[in-house]
Amino acid sequence: CRGGLAERLCRLQNRERSAISFWRHQCISDAKIPSDKSGVLIVKILEMFEECTIQVAICQQLEQLPATLSSEDAVINAEEPILKVLFARETAGHLKSRPQDVIHIYPPWQKLLLKNTDVPVIMNTYFSQKVLLNEHSEVREKTYGLTKMLIKKNIISLAQTLRLDDLDDELHQESSDNQVACAPQIRNNCDSKQHPLTQSAVNDSLLEMVESQGAVGWREAQVRVVIQRVYCLPAREGYRSHVQGNKPLSMFCRLCLLVQDAYGMFSEVQLQSLSSADDVEQYYRRWEGKFCCLAGMKILQRTTRGRTLGLFSLIDSLWPPVVPVKVPGQSQDSEMMTTDLPPPSFCYILTVQSGEVHVEVDEEEQISNLYQPPAVHGLNEILQIDGCNERCSFWAQVLYLRLQTKHSLPIAQREIWLFVTDSTLQNVVRITPKVVAVSVAASFVLSKEITETLSVASQLVFFKDALWGNGRIICVERTVLLLQKPLLYSAAGADLSELTGPVRLDELDSTTQANSICAVRGTIVGVNESTAFSWPTCDRCGNGKLELCPQDRGLLYCNQCSEVVISPVLKMQLEIFLSCPSRSQSTVKVKVWHEISFAALRLFVLINMLLSLQSYEVQSVLGKEVGLLNCYVHSVTSQPNCVALEEIVLL
Amino acid sequence: MDSTLPAVAEELLKEIKKAFEETSHGTDTFFFRLKFIFGPSAVPALDLVDQRSVTRVTSPSGRTAYQVLGSSGKLYTCYSSCHFCTCPAFGFTVLQKSESFLCKHILAVYLSQAMGACQELAVSEEQLTSILLAEEEDEG
Numbered sequence: 001c002r003g004g005l006a007e008r009l010c011r012l013q014n015r016e017r018s019a020i021s022f023w024r025h026q027c028i029s030d031a032k033i034p035s036d037k038s039g040v041l042i043v044k045i046l047e048m049f050e051e052c053t054i055q056v057a058i059c060q061q062l063e064q065l066p067a068t069l070s071s072e073d074a075v076i077n078a079e080e081p082i083l084k085v086l087f088a089r090e091t092a093g094h095l096k097s098r099p100q101d102v103i104h105i106y107p108p109w110q111k112l113l114l115k116n117t118d119v120p121v122i123m124n125t126y127f128s129q130k131v132l133l134n135e136h137s138e139v140r141e142k143t144y145g146l147t148k149m150l151i152k153k154n155i156i157s158l159a160q161t162l163r164l165d166d167l168d169d170e171l172h173q174e175s176s177d178n179q180v181a182c183a184p185q186i187r188n189n190c191d192s193k194q195h196p197l198t199q200s201a202v203n204d205s206l207l208e209m210v211e212s213q214g215a216v217g218w219r220e221a222q223v224r225v226v227i228q229r230v231y232c233l234p235a236r237e238g239y240r241s242h243v244q245g246n247k248p249l250s251m252f253c254r255l256c257l258l259v260q261d262a263y264g265m266f267s268e269v270q271l272q273s274l275s276s277a278d279d280v281e282q283y284y285r286r287w288e289g290k291f292c293c294l295a296g297m298k299i300l301q302r303t304t305r306g307r308t309l310g311l312f313s314l315i316d317s318l319w320p321p322v323v324p325v326k327v328p329g330q331s332q333d334s335e336m337m338t339t340d341l342p343p344p345s346f347c348y349i350l351t352v353q354s355g356e357v358h359v360e361v362d363e364e365e366q367i368s369n370l371y372q373p374p375a376v377h378g379l380n381e382i383l384q385i386d387g388c389n390e391r392c393s394f395w396a397q398v399l400y401l402r403l404q405t406k407h408s409l410p411i412a413q414r415e416i417w418l419f420v421t422d423s424t425l426q427n428v429v430r431i432t433p434k435v436v437a438v439s440v441a442a443s444f445v446l447s448k449e450i451t452e453t454l455s456v457a458s459q460l461v462f463f464k465d466a467l468w469g470n471g472r473i474i475c476v477e478r479t480v481l482l483l484q485k486p487l488l489y490s491a492a493g494a495d496l497s498e499l500t501g502p503v504r505l506d507e508l509d510s511t512t513q514a515n516s517i518c519a520v521r522g523t524i525v526g527v528n529e530s531t532a533f534s535w536p537t538c539d540r541c542g543n544g545k546l547e548l549c550p551q552d553r554g555l556l557y558c559n560q561c562s563e564v565v566i567s568p569v570l571k572m573q574l575e576i577f578l579s580c581p582s583r584s585q586s587t588v589k590v591k592v593w594h595e596i597s598f599a600a601l602r603l604f605v606l607i608n609m610l611l612s613l614q615s616y617e618v619q620s621v622l623g624k625e626v627g628l629l630n631c632y633v634h635s636v637t638s639q640p641n642c643v644a645l646e647e648i649v650l651l
Numbered sequence: 652m653d654s655t656l657p658a659v660a661e662e663l664l665k666e667i668k669k670a671f672e673e674t675s676h677g678t679d680t681f682f683f684r685l686k687f688i689f690g691p692s693a694v695p696a697l698d699l700v701d702q703r704s705v706t707r708v709t710s711p712s713g714r715t716a717y718q719v720l721g722s723s724g725k726l727y728t729c730y731s732s733c734h735f736c737t738c739p740a741f742g743f744t745v746l747q748k749s750e751s752f753l754c755k756h757i758l759a760v761y762l763s764q765a766m767g768a769c770q771e772l773a774v775s776e777e778q779l780t781s782i783l784l785a786e787e788e789d790e791g
Contacts (some may be wrong), residue, residue, distance in 0.1 A: 156752040302723035
């Protein structure tokens with residue numbers, strides 16, 4: 001230690017250390033508790049947790065503790081004061097305390113009173129000793145010693161800085177942990193007629209509002225903007241310290257608006273969290289395209305194109321503005337308005353301060369001229385877009401849904417692939433594919449309503465602001481899926497007619513890739529007998545794990561329906577090898593499924609089929625023609641030249 | 652449960668500041684408490700204060716950052732709007748192991764503020780930007 005304050009602390013520390021070890025030594029060698037009780041703090045631990053290396057114990061201060069009382073008798077008296085006692089790591093390790101333990105804290109200890117709390121903090125508790133009360137607790141000690149107790153650890157936010165000035169507490173920096181706490185309801189126009197936000201003048205420049213942050217009166221100033229898009233973003237921030245690993249992130253999302261002011265400047269406004277993504281649709285229908293007033297926003301971030309590509313791809317799709325916008329700094333004659341401006345390179349992300357209403361939407365008013373509804377295109381046009389990271393909107397029929405199996409991730413975080421088509425792909429004989437895969441990113445918040453509807457039957461879905469890039473369509477953040485046609489959209493020449501006739505898939509050929517769906521026909525040239533498998537399933541619920549009936553071993557029982565299954569559906573699975581003329585160079589392996597309802601089939605046919613799948617009669621299957629099967633392509637490999645397919649049922 | 656240590660640390664530092672403003676020295680109590688809360692960072696942080704190693708760097712727009720000359724002679728940057736320091740101990744002890752919520756440099760910044768031992772340096776916007784970005788380039 002060099003001279004000055006450090007040396008001073010060094011000396012004090014050394015003295016303290018020798019006092020502590022002397023005291024501990026004394027406690028061990030002399031089993032009796034020292035009789036001098038003046039200044040001794042007696043506490044009973046109620047709750048414990050850890051912060052950094054300090055153990056924090058919420059305790060009740062006990063007046064006195066006669067030696068004959070057991071710890072159960074030292075009942076919590078509501079009038080006795082509560083203390084927060086801090087123990088250093090070494091002391092805590094020495095004490096090995098648990099809730100309900102009684103601790104004697106000998107002087108010198110320190111007491112600190114914090115502002116705004118009435119729970120005093122006790123520190124420098126090096127001279128602490130646990131009190132063993134009677135035989136019962138000793139026995140308990142021994143058993144506790146065997147099991148390691150887990151103590152909750154509080155992680156301290158880096159955002160919580162310390163203020164040394166004596167300002168009022170309201171001006172202290174808020175920790176950003178609580179961002180996802182719900183802000184109060186956003187009132188719509190009806191409410192505001194009775195309770196207007198304020199009477200102050202309404203501004204029309206976002207930049208001015210942002211730049212005047214902190215100036216006098218900025219809290220009351222309002223900005224009038226147009227809501228260009230309504231969507232939800234997954235609310236990841238603020239949850240890092242609270243999420244237990246397996247809680248699906250897709251459950252939490254917050255409502256966001258992309259707004260534009262009279263100067264053409266954009267801003268993303270993050271509002272309250274939603275309990276489910278289903279709610280986004282109603283906000284979209286009520287608010288998109290309308291004017292709204294923002295007040296007292298907090299600036300979350302100033303972001304640039306390079307940092308948030310997703311946000312800027314959406315902004316680019318809305319550029320240039322459809323009506324002339326004002327030019328900052330010029331007098332506001334109409335000659336000074338323009339649409340000839342370079343695309344934005346920065347954007348402010350704003351959020352609401354908790355506790356006040358800040359967004360008022362003019363729902364009654366008409367749609368603004370500045371609003372750009374999504375431009376709908378046919379899938380064939382989208383597939384021909386040249387660029388990367390372009391936002392596109394389309395209306396398509398979902399044929400098949402597949403969950404990408406990455407077993408290391410929980411289900412809610414896995415990617416989903418939707419296979420879609422529309423009349424522009426189906427009705428024309430062309431080189432473009434008949435079906436397109438749309439991948440739904442794991443971070444995209446899929447509403448429950450859509451997931452449920454999609455898994456039941458084929459649906460027409462409107463994909464609003466999906467992303468096209470690298471030959472794929474993806475649903476990412478800021479994309480919205482709707483089950484109904486949007487109220488407003490521009491469809492320059494797009495063919496939005498419904499599909500007539502059955503849907504056709506591309507046939508398997510040399511261009512077929514993995515993660516696609518196709519139709520296959522060919523001749524059976526081989527059967528993988530080891531994969532032949534058949535099992536009965538419940539005809540009511542499809543449960544594949546039927547059991548033998550306990551009462552009558554000849555019958556089958558479904559424990560999901562809690563009933564006997566009288567006519568089970570027999571499911572069969574088998575891997576067959578096909579020779580396909582459309583892809584003659586490859587070995588085509590198809591996992592086929594069949595279901596046969598017991599009741600619908602005569603017994604001898606059934607036995608025949610079963611036998612033909614078993615090893616006895618493989619010969620009878622070879623050479624058979626297999627007609628168009630709809631399949632999902634698992635993998636395509638070139639060495640060996642093999643395609644692995646799985647028969648699927650389209651929605 | 653809200654965290655306790657930052658509130659305790661803040662109160663301690665406020666007390667130290669008040670004492671130093673009035674008498675320009677602290678009592679032994681402050682040192683004992685500092686040691687209890689900050690553990691092994693306390694003595695090195697006080698050493699940095701003794702050496703006047705902390706400089707508050709400001710730019711015309713009002714942005715600030717702190718630079719601390721470490722014991723090894725290396726200059727570390729600490730942010731003012733959140734707890735962050737470019738020293739390796741911060742990355743290890745605070746971020747990875749959560750054994751402390753400050754490193755000795757950040758503690759030295761607070762102590763220097765409380766005791767009036769901060770050096771001041773005014774720089775241009777570009778210079779402050781390059782101070783804040785310099786660490787990124789090194790790691791790049």
